[in-house]
Amino acid sequence: MLNVVLFGPPGAGKGTQSERLIEKYDLVHLSTGDIFRSNIKGETELGKLAKSYMDKGQLVPDSVTIDMLRSEVLKYSNPKGFIFDGFPRTNAQANALDEFLSTQNTAITLMLALEVEEEELKTRLLKRAEVSGRADDADPAIIENRIRVYNNETAPVKDYYLQQGKFISIDGIGSIDDITTRLFSAIDSRN
Numbered sequence: 001m002l003n004v005v006l007f008g009p010p011g012a013g014k015g016t017q018s019e020r021l022i023e024k025y026d027l028v029h030l031s032t033g034d035i036f037r038s039n040i041k042g043e044t045e046l047g048k049l050a051k052s053y054m055d056k057g058q059l060v061p062d063s064v065t066i067d068m069l070r071s072e073v074l075k076y077s078n079p080k081g082f083i084f085d086g087f088p089r090t091n092a093q094a095n096a097l098d099e100f101l102s103t104q105n106t107a108i109t110l111m112l113a114l115e116v117e118e119e120e121l122k123t124r125l126l127k128r129a130e131v132s133g134r135a136d137d138a139d140p141a142i143i144e145n146r147i148r149v150y151n152n153e154t155a156p157v158k159d160y161y162l163q164q165g166k167f168i169s170i171d172g173i174g175s176i177d178d179i180t181t182r183l184f185s186a187i188d189s190r191n
Ligand code: ADP
Pocket: 009, 010, 011, 032, 033, 034, 036, 053, 054, 055, 057, 058, 059, 060, 061, 062, 065, 085, 086, 087, 088, 089, 093, 136, 146
């Protein structure tokens, strides 16, 4: 299997690039943000809980997120692999993912980390708010909080994969096509 963690701060382009990766490598796209948003739309209990954190730009608690991710993975039989988009976002999630994947006789192949500096992220998120309708994109104070949470809790996950020799940094500035090319060549040189 080809299991990729597509990593990066809010607004780095994970969703856009995931679409291209799943098409080229025939993978399942699991975006924890998208799954939470569809639960919010469906007014499920999970959605209500997630919304209370997401609206403030905080992380949904690990236990909730990990349980949800596990049950999503189990929905697919014989996948060629997964793109994990927005997960893991903490070291505890990364640990839980490794343990879970080993019970499924598989593992993470590599982490591709899109690197984009903060000012560019803020500009992109405010622009996305015009079309996404996402409350967490529209408010500069919430954007600040998401970036702070990313720096404090999520960025350390890079070291987790670095220690496993699975970390690859990708320049996330440039045209969408250029960045896709960088991601494809990183995968092809490792796979
Ligand atoms: P972005 O990466 O642009 O911030 P996402 O759609 O990935 O957007 O995430 C939106 C929100 O969903 C996050 O700010 C967080 O509240 C919640 N969320 C998504 N994934 C996770 C996760 N793995 N752990 C905890 N919370 C998460």
